[in-house]
Amino acid sequence: MTDSSNDIEAVVDGWARAATASLERTVARRSTPPLRLSADKSWARPAFALATTAALIVGLVAIVGSRDESPATDRERDPRWIVTELPDGWGALSAAGPDSPIEPSATGLRFVDTRVYATSEEPAGPIVAISWQPETDSINQITPGAGFAASNYRESVLDGRRIVFADGPSGQRFLYVEVGDQWALVQARGLEDAQLETIASALDVDAANRLVFDPGAIRVVGMTYQGNAPIGAIAPAPGSTMSAYGAQSSSSYDPLGRMSLQVTNAPSAVSAWLRLESDEMTPIDIDGVSGFEFGFAVQGTTSRTIYWQRDGLDFAINGENVDRAALLAGAASVRPATEEEWSRLLAGTAISQVPEGTAVPSADDDEPPADTVALAPVVTPVDVAMTVDVVEKSSTETTFSGTLPEGTPWSVDVVAVADNLRIELFDDGAGGGGFSIRDLGTLDQRAFTIAGGGEMMAIAATVDNPDAATMRVTRRSGDRYTVDFHELRGKPGVRIAAVAVPDNDFALAEVLDATGQVIESAPGPS
Amino acid sequence: MDMARIGANGVEPGEPAARLVVTADFDDFYAGSYKRTLGLAVSLTADWGHAEDLVQEAYIAAHKRWAALSTYDDPAAWIRRAVLNRAASRRRRFGREIRALTRVWARRGDPGHDTEPYDERFWKAVATLPPQQSRVVALYYVEDLSVAEVAFELGCSVGAVKTHLSRARHTMHALLVDKPEIHEVRDD
Numbered sequence: 266m267t268d269s270s271n272d273i274e275a276v277v278d279g280w281a282r283a284a285t286a287s288l289e290r291t292v293a294r295r296s297t298p299p300l301r302l303s304a305d306k307s308w309a310r311p312a313f314a315l316a317t318t319a320a321l322i323v324g325l326v327a328i329v330g331s332r333d334e335s336p337a338t339d340r341e342r343d344p345r346w347i348v349t350e351l352p353d354g355w356g357a358l359s360a361a362g363p364d365s366p367i368e369p370s371a372t373g374l375r376f377v378d379t380r381v382y383a384t385s386e387e388p389a390g391p392i393v394a395i396s397w398q399p400e401t402d403s404i405n406q407i408t409p410g411a412g413f414a415a416s417n418y419r420e421s422v423l424d425g426r427r428i429v430f431a432d433g434p435s436g437q438r439f440l441y442v443e444v445g446d447q448w449a450l451v452q453a454r455g456l457e458d459a460q461l462e463t464i465a466s467a468l469d470v471d472a473a474n475r476l477v478f479d480p481g482a483i484r485v486v487g488m489t490y491q492g493n494a495p496i497g498a499i500a501p502a503p504g505s506t507m508s509a510y511g512a513q514s515s516s517s518y519d520p521l522g523r524m525s526l527q528v529t530n531a532p533s534a535v536s537a538w539l540r541l542e543s544d545e546m547t548p549i550d551i552d553g554v555s556g557f558e559f560g561f562a563v564q565g566t567t568s569r570t571i572y573w574q575r576d577g578l579d580f581a582i583n584g585e586n587v588d589r590a591a592l593l594a595g596a597a598s599v600r601p602a603t604e605e606e607w608s609r610l611l612a613g614t615a616i617s618q619v620p621e622g623t624a625v626p627s628a629d630d631d632e633p634p635a636d637t638v639a640l641a642p643v644v645t646p647v648d649v650a651m652t653v654d655v656v657e658k659s660s661t662e663t664t665f666s667g668t669l670p671e672g673t674p675w676s677v678d679v680v681a682v683a684d685n686l687r688i689e690l691f692d693d694g695a696g697g698g699g700f701s702i703r704d705l706g707t708l709d710q711r712a713f714t715i716a717g718g719g720e721m722m723a724i725a726a727t728v729d730n731p732d733a734a735t736m737r738v739t740r741r742s743g744d745r746y747t748v749d750f751h752e753l754r755g756k757p758g759v760r761i762a763a764v765a766v767p768d769n770d771f772a773l774a775e776v777l778d779a780t781g782q783v784i785e786s787a788p789g790p791s
Numbered sequence: 792m793d794m795a796r797i798g799a800n801g802v803e804p805g806e807p808a809a810r811l812v813v814t815a816d817f818d819d820f821y822a823g824s825y826k827r828t829l830g831l832a833v834s835l836t837a838d839w840g841h842a843e844d845l846v847q848e849a850y851i852a853a854h855k856r857w858a859a860l861s862t863y864d865d866p867a868a869w870i871r872r873a874v875l876n877r878a879a880s881r882r883r884r885f886g887r888e889i890r891a892l893t894r895v896w897a898r899r900g901d902p903g904h905d906t907e908p909y910d911e912r913f914w915k916a917v918a919t920l921p922p923q924q925s926r927v928v929a930l931y932y933v934e935d936l937s938v939a940e941v942a943f944e945l946g947c948s949v950g951a952v953k954t955h956l957s958r959a960r961h962t963m964h965a966l967l968v969d970k971p972e973i974h975e976v977r978d979d
């Protein structure tokens with residue numbers, strides 16, 4: 266194990282250079298696609314991104330060892346459909362389907378396997394999804410308190426195993442279950458906590474590190490397997506077919522508008538998964554057929570996906586930078602593609618109807634990143650009083666907040682769940698905030714955790730040393746703040762202090778005893 | 792201290808001034824810089840589909856501004872800026888949508904996927920770094936810029952770049968080896 270800071274940096278530097286070389290070789294072998302900038306050419310990127318529903322994802326490596334859970338493929342209809350009514354200035358882009366390889370994009374950073382269960386009433390009825398990380402060395406582990414923006418965590422023990430309930434960000438219910446050395450996540454709508462505990466009790470892990478359970482535990486609450494909805498790699502199930510079609514606005518539009526249609530002829534978990542994850546669901550009519558509109562609140566806007574069934578097929582259409590009326594019109598206009606149309610789309614040679622239309626005002630995201638404060642020399646420290654408010658929002662959530670002498674407010678949230686602390690800095694600046702996950706098992710090795718990385722950074726000290734009395738943080742300006750430790754509820758003997766200062770203005774952090782002697786210290790970035 | 796900055800439309804007035812008037816051909820510029828830009832985008836997103844989207848959008852935006860950009864010494868710097876900012880914007884957005892949506896693409900003429908898997912795990916870890924750290928890593932390694940050049944590109948001090956680079960390396964080590972602390976950008 267590498268210990269020194271310099272050694273660590275040298276090791277990672279070597280990794281980075283090797284990874285860069287590999288990336289360069291990979292990129293060098295790729296062709297440069299023509300960039301379509303006029304009306305008589307077509308978009309012909311080697312790959313087009315099609316944002317659509319996750320659950321067309323039949324046939325992923327099973328996370329469960331149950332034997333009777335393969336959804337039957339009872340529909341053999343041709344899924345090659347296209348959208349015929351596009352907004353002015355848009356054109357067909359490309360397609361993929363049974364006659365061409367479809368590969369998932371490695372979307373996202375948390376690759377876990379998920380299976381979705383629902384009743385015959387779905388998407389309106391109860392829904393549950395069970396997620397598991399089968400790779401023990403993956404950096405994308407399921408960790409209570411980390412990454413899913415849940416709240417109101419509540420820890421308890423079930424059948425001798427730790428479990429954690431929480432409220433999901435879209436109104437769903439989370440239940441983390443400790444299984445072996447890892448955690449499984451059960452997400453649900455429309456179920457009581459006691460029903461989730463029934464499912465939790467059935468979860469186990471086999472020798473191959475697959476999550477296994479008796480399907481009867483699911484049937485107890487009236488649900489059956491719908492399909493997989495992994496966050497990450499997907500593949501069509503053998504015997505089933507799916508297709509994808511995409512259209513795009515002309516290059517005069519910035520940001521680009523995109524409309525994606527995905528069709529499958531196999532039973533899938535599309536609508537159940539969408540309902541589980543969406544902020545809202547509204548029944549709608551699509552050209553005389555009942556369907557649903559799912560809304561996702563994203564940074565103050567709403568992304569929509571329209572789902573319906575017709576002619577033995579599942580349809581899901583998603584719009585990006587397109588208004589709702591245009592998306593609904595597109596949904597109502599779908600029809601089977603002719604062989605010629607499909608062939609041209611597959612070849613990336615579809616004739617676009619895109620004129621070089623009127624430019625749409627740019628959503629200017631080309632702004633430079635926020636300024637970063639230049640390093641300044643450390644001067645003689647001066648103790649500066651700063652009031653730090655500590656509020657226990659719940660049994661697991663604590664907020665430290667205050668205002669720096671120059672008037673900058675700050676707030677650091679601490680979520681203590683299971684073996685971890687999530688220390689999060691809210692930063693409305695360019696950095697967008699950030700958080701760190703602190704393993705409580707390493708308190709004897711170090712006290713300090715840094716979180717953030719935008720315009721502000723949080724410094725937190727977590728201790729189980731009863732002699733520790735205060736945390737002191739010195740800025741490069743010399744201002745020095747002393748913060749008392751606060752007991753963490755549910756974590757006997759563990760205390761934490763937190764403060765935030767401008768990024769790159771952190772010079773020194775110390776843990777002091779009651780006499781002012783330094784117990785532990787950590788310098789800021791040099 | 793006055794710091795050089797690159798604004799939304801290139802170098803701002805008062806910044807390194809000697810702008811050569813070059814009537815470069817956009818197609819040549821695109822063909823000559825696409826792969827390098829794609830590498831940068833992949834390093835920031837760890838996702839070929841997103842990366843290709845970002846690069847496409849950046850070049851389309853560049854084309855619209857080409858009359859001005861073509862007069863710059865280094866229009867590629869503008870492209871880098873566009874990719875850096877769009878990567879951060881997409882990351883914030885997709886952080887929220889990701890659990891509900893997935894993306895698929897048709898694979899054609901894409902030998903890179905088959906012949907040599909790039910170090911996906913490493914770049915995924917880079918993509919989890921705070922935005923400024925991932926930018927520094929991408930520019931320093933993939934773009935092979937010096938610390939001073941990275942500082943100029945990001946409009947910050949050399950010391951700040953060194954700090955971000957150091958933090959990034961330690962976080963990467965933790966992510967890929969120790970895993971006691973996992974830094975992620977908030978996804979909501």
